[in-house]
Amino acid sequence: MNNQEIILDVKNLNTSFISDRKQVDIVKSVSFQVKRGTTLSVVGESGCGKSVTMNSIMRFLGSNARVSADNIQYNALRDGEITEYHLETYKKSNGPEMRALRGPDMSMVFQDPMSSLNPVYKVGDQVAEGLIQHTGMGKKEAREKVLELFRKLGIPDPESRIDCYPHQFSGGMKQRVVIAIAMICNPELIICDEPTTALDVTIQAQIMELLKDLQVNEGKSIVLITHNMGLVAEMADEVCVMYMGRVVEFGSLEDVFDHTSHPYTKALLRSVPVLGLADGQILETIPGITPNPADIKGGCDFADRCPDCTERCRQGVIPAFEIAKGHRVRCLKYDSFPEVNG
Amino acid sequence: MLKFILKKLLMIIPMLLLISMIVFFGLQMTGVDPINFMVSPETLSANANNVEALRESLGLNDPLIVQYFHWLGNCLHGDFGYSFDGSAIASIIAVRMPYTFELAGYSLVLSAIIGIGIGIISAIRQNGIIDYVGRVLAVLGQAIPQFLVGIILIQFFSIKLGLFPSGNRVSPEATNTFVDAFVHLFLPVLTLTIGMVAVLMRYARNTMLDVLNSDYIKTARSKGIPEWKVYLKHGFRNAMKPVLVILVFRIPMLVGGSVVIESVFSYPGIGLTMTNAITSGDYPVVLVTTLIIAAVMLICSFMVDVFNALLDPRVRLGE
Numbered sequence: 001m002n003n004q005e006i007i008l009d010v011k012n013l014n015t016s017f018i019s020d021r022k023q024v025d026i027v028k029s030v031s032f033q034v035k036r037g038t039t040l041s042v043v044g045e046s047g048c049g050k051s052v053t054m055n056s057i058m059r060f061l062g063s064n065a066r067v068s069a070d071n072i073q074y075n076a077l078r079d080g081e082i083t084e085y086h087l088e089t090y091k092k093s094n095g096p097e098m099r100a101l102r103g104p105d106m107s108m109v110f111q112d113p114m115s116s117l118n119p120v121y122k123v124g125d126q127v128a129e130g131l132i133q134h135t136g137m138g139k140k141e142a143r144e145k146v147l148e149l150f151r152k153l154g155i156p157d158p159e160s161r162i163d164c165y166p167h168q169f170s171g172g173m174k175q176r177v178v179i180a181i182a183m184i185c186n187p188e189l190i191i192c193d194e195p196t197t198a199l200d201v202t203i204q205a206q207i208m209e210l211l212k213d214l215q216v217n218e219g220k221s222i223v224l225i226t227h228n229m230g231l232v233a234e235m236a237d238e239v240c241v242m243y244m245g246r247v248v249e250f251g252s253l254e255d256v257f258d259h260t261s262h263p264y265t266k267a268l269l270r271s272v273p274v275l276g277l278a279d280g281q282i283l284e285t286i287p288g289i290t291p292n293p294a295d296i297k298g299g300c301d302f303a304d305r306c307p308d309c310t311e312r313c314r315q316g317v318i319p320a321f322e323i324a325k326g327h328r329v330r331c332l333k334y335d336s337f338p339e340v341n342g
Numbered sequence: 343m344l345k346f347i348l349k350k351l352l353m354i355i356p357m358l359l360l361i362s363m364i365v366f367f368g369l370q371m372t373g374v375d376p377i378n379f380m381v382s383p384e385t386l387s388a389n390a391n392n393v394e395a396l397r398e399s400l401g402l403n404d405p406l407i408v409q410y411f412h413w414l415g416n417c418l419h420g421d422f423g424y425s426f427d428g429s430a431i432a433s434i435i436a437v438r439m440p441y442t443f444e445l446a447g448y449s450l451v452l453s454a455i456i457g458i459g460i461g462i463i464s465a466i467r468q469n470g471i472i473d474y475v476g477r478v479l480a481v482l483g484q485a486i487p488q489f490l491v492g493i494i495l496i497q498f499f500s501i502k503l504g505l506f507p508s509g510n511r512v513s514p515e516a517t518n519t520f521v522d523a524f525v526h527l528f529l530p531v532l533t534l535t536i537g538m539v540a541v542l543m544r545y546a547r548n549t550m551l552d553v554l555n556s557d558y559i560k561t562a563r564s565k566g567i568p569e570w571k572v573y574l575k576h577g578f579r580n581a582m583k584p585v586l587v588i589l590v591f592r593i594p595m596l597v598g599g600s601v602v603i604e605s606v607f608s609y610p611g612i613g614l615t616m617t618n619a620i621t622s623g624d625y626p627v628v629l630v631t632t633l634i635i636a637a638v639m640l641i642c643s644f645m646v647d648v649f650n651a652l653l654d655p656r657v658r659l660g661e
Contacts, residue, residue, distance in 0.1 A: 060560055060563060060564070063468070094563060094569050094572075098566075099566040099567070099568065100566065101566070102563070102564055102565065102566035103564070103565050103566040107564055108564045110557060110560065110561060112557060115557040115558065116557045116558055116560070116561045117558055117561065118558040118561070118562065118576050119558075119580070119654070119655070119656060120579055120580060120653065120654060126561075129562075129565055130565030130566060130567070133565060133566060133567045134566060165655040165656070165659065167655070167656045167659075168659070178561070181561060181564070182564070185566075
C-alpha cells in the first residue's frame with residue numbers, strides 16, 4: 001500500500017509513564033495503519049491503552065509520559081499531492097509542528113462533552129477559535145462558518161445557540177459542539193475517543209449517525225475508540241483489538257468478527273450482552289482480572305485468563321502472525337503462519 | 343447583570359443596620375459609663391445634681407432604642423460622635439482611614455502581582471526550579487508569624503542598616519512627601535506582602551494545576567492554538583475565580599486585621615485606633631471602627647459576587 005491509501009501509519013509505538021520514579025509501560029510496540037477514507041475501530045476493555053495510544057499520536061500526554069516510535073507517519077493529501085509528516089521526530093509535544101497539524105489535519109473528539117468545553121466562553125467562540133488561529137479569518141466570517149457547521153451538525157436554532165454558554169446545552173448538544181470544534185478546520189483524520197460513552201443511548205445513535213455521514217459524504221478518515229462492539233460492527237471498516245497495551249488482533253471488520261482468531265477477541269465478543277438473553281442463560285464474562293501494568297511478566301499478557309494457554313505462552317515476547325492478508329493475530333496458536341511486525 | 347448588581351448592593355444596607363445594632367447594644371452591655379470619662383471623680387461626687395442634668399441633656403437616660411436611633415441619625419448626617427478624649431471621631435477616621443487604605447492597597451496590589459504571577463508560573467512549569475523555590479518560600483512565609491517578620495525586618499533594615507524608619511507614617515520634618523511616604527510604608531508593606539504572597543502563591547498554583555488538568559485544556563490544545571493562549575485564555579481565566587475570592591477577602595483582614603502590623607510599626611491606621619480604643623474603653627470609637635470594618639467586609643463580599651458573575655457565565659445567567 002502506498003501513501004495515497006494510508007493516512008496514518010504507526011510502527012512500534014511505545015508509551016510509558018514515570019510514576020514514583022518507576023517506569024510503567026502502558027503501550028507496547030503498537031503498529032497499525034489507518035486507510036484513507038475509512039474507519040478504524042480500536043477496541044478493548046478499560047485500561048488497555050486505547051486512549052493512551054491515540055493521545056500519544058496527538059501528543060496530548062503529560063510531562064510524565066515517555067513516547068517513542070519507529071514511525072508515526074501522517075500523509076496529508078492536498079490537491080492530489082501527498083505530504084509526509086513524521087510525528088515521531090517532533091521534539092516538543094505542543095511545539096509549532098504539532099500545533100500546525102492539530103485542527104486543519106488531524107483533530108480529536110473527546111469522551112466527556114460535559115468537561116471538554118470551557119465553561120466561561122460562548123460555544124460559538126470556542127468553535128471559531130481554531131478556525132481563526134489557522135486561517136487568520138475575521139471574527140464575522142468565522143461566525144458564518146460556525147453557523148454553517150452548526151446547521152450541518154443538526155444544532156437547532158443555531159443563530160441564537162451560537163451565543164450560548166456550554167452549561168445551557170444538553171449533553172448531546174455539547175457533544176455536537178465538541179464535534180464542531182474538531183470539524184471546523186476540515187481535518188482529514190478525526191480521532192474519536194469514546195465519543196458516545198457519556199451520552200444516553202438515543203443520543204449515542206444520533207451522534208454516530210452524524211459521524212458516519214461525515215465520513216461517507218466528505219471522505220474523512222476516522223479512528224473510533226470504543227468498547228461498544230455493536231458500534232464497531234456498525235461503523236468500522238477495520239478493527240484493532242488491544243489488550244494490555246498490545247495489539248492482539250488486527251484486521252478488517254469481517255476478519256475480526258467472522259474469523260475471530262485471538263482467544264481474547266473471542267472472549268470479548270462472547271461477553272457482549274444481547275437483547276433477549278434466554279431465561280437462565282448467563283452472560284459470559286472473561287474470567288480473572290486485568291493484570292496491573294506495573295507488574296509485568298514475560299509471555300502473553302492474556303495467558304492467565306486464556307482457555308487455550310500452554311507452557312510456551314508464558315515465555316518471551318509473543319510475536320504477531322499474519323493468518324490472512326491484513327489479518328494479524330498475536331497468539332502462538334497461529335505460529336505456523338508467517339511472523340509479521342505489529 | 344445590572345439587576346444582579348443592584349440586588350446585591352441593596353442587600354448591604356439591612357446587613358449594616360443589623361451589625362450596627364448588635365455592636366451598639368453589645369457595647370452598652372459592657373457597662374462603661376461615659377460620664378466617668380468626662381468628669382473627674384471628685385467633681386462627680388461633689389455635684390451629683392449637675393451630673394444628673396448633664397446625663398439628661400446628653401440623652402444618656404433615654405431608653406437604649408431611642409439612643410440607638412439618635413446615634414444612627416447622627417451617623418447618617420456624617421456626625422459619628424466624639425471620642426472620650428473629646429476629638430470628633432469623623433476627623434480621627436478621616437486622618438487614619440487613608441493610612442490604612444494605603445497600607446492595605448499597596449500590599450494587596452504587590453502581593454497579587456507577585457503571588458499570582460509566581461503561582462501561575464509554578465503551575466505551568468510544575469516541578470521546575472521556580473516551583474520548588476516558590477513552594478519552600480510559601481511554607482516559610484506562612485509558617486513565620488507576621489509580627490515576627492516585621493520585627494526581623496525592623497531589626498535588619500532600620501536598626502542594623504538604618505535604611506528605613508522603624509515606624510510611623512510621616513516624619514514631622516519631611517520636605518519631600520513622596521519619598522517620605524515611601525520609606526515609611528516600605529517595611530510594613532513588605533511585611534504584609536510577604537505573608538500574602540505566600541498564601542496567594544500556593545493557592546494560585548494549586549487552582550491553576552487543577553485547571554490545567556481539566557479536559558477543556560486538552561480541547562484547547564487540540565485546536566492547535568499557541569501554548570500561551572492555552573494558559574492565559576483557557577487556564578488563567580478559570581483559575582482566577584477562586585484566587586480572586588481569597589484575594590478580595592484579604593481586604594477586610596488587611597483593614598481591620600493588620601492590628602499587629604500597625605502596632606509593630608506603630609503605624610497610625612484604623613487597626614491601631616481600634617485596639618487603643620478597646621483597651622481604654624473608648625466605646626464610641628470602637629463602635630465606629632467596628633462598623634467601618636464590617637462595611638469593608640460587606641463591600642468586599644459584594645465585589646466577590648460581582649467578580650464571580652463577570653468571570654463565570656453560570657453565575658451570571660443563573661441569577
